[in-house]
Amino acid sequence: MDLSDKIKRAEFLGAEFMTWLWYCEEAQGGIFDLGGDLGQIELSFEDRLTMSTAAADEQEDSFKGGRPTSSIEARMALRLGKLARQAKIRITQGEQEWIFTLREAPLMMTAIKLPEIMTKGGQTQFFERMFLLEHLERIYKALFQMFLELRLSEEWRSDHLPMLRQWVASGEVEEG
Template structure:
């Protein structure tokens, strides 16, 4: 399938399609998502997004950042055929928040921040409790991304992908 915004047949980079789709979905759904067990969470692409277009020596990268920014310049880059290469993601569940930067090229995370872990220990507490809680929070934060990536792949490999690409085009034109 050849499309100017998502997944060109000659240059399919799944990570770029995923980040573009994630940005679109986060705005289309006002950031509201649900895990398979029914747990609601919010996800927003915020503060910093990089888009890139062109090939070889003529590659152009646009990075847009700013608190509470609408990221208009990055959206304009998408409308011109650029692809999302990196995005700042914020996930919230009740009073807990995770923040990370995800690179499309290799799905690597930078600056992965979890909710705060209480480091105060009482006598008799398990000495590994702080470490185990931090590992749990990392795993939980990654599970939200894993779930959304699974949803993306189901859609990406279905006949509904063409309609989703059209929805993205409409979103970009606003």
């Protein structure tokens, strides 16, 4: 299998990752301890969410406004086997806040809004923007790493998937 086949084959991880983040938002109140110098962050799903199954001709559900992840319609979509494919997400760390749209395939952040920058114009502004962007990328990759460490482990099917399915079925997070 060449690299492009492997990339295509693993695309499903994007939607699973996003839906896992949604589960964690509810299970952990959106708090993630990323360890090391990244520390703790808070993640929340914002006012845009798109869900569908992987089938090409499947109907897509788009939610706009309010808090779609807590709507009955989005819960119903989960129970119909649909996963999050695109979502507006907010990450907060201390006084800094990043807002972006996470897409599943290719898995990427778009329309990234950085925390407010005090410097206006010139190279200093550019360096500040890059610093804040690279910090967000490190957070995003640390979250993806956390997900992959669970998803690719032997305990995924035995421990984690039953909890996720319980959450999908009842809307309630099982006490760990």
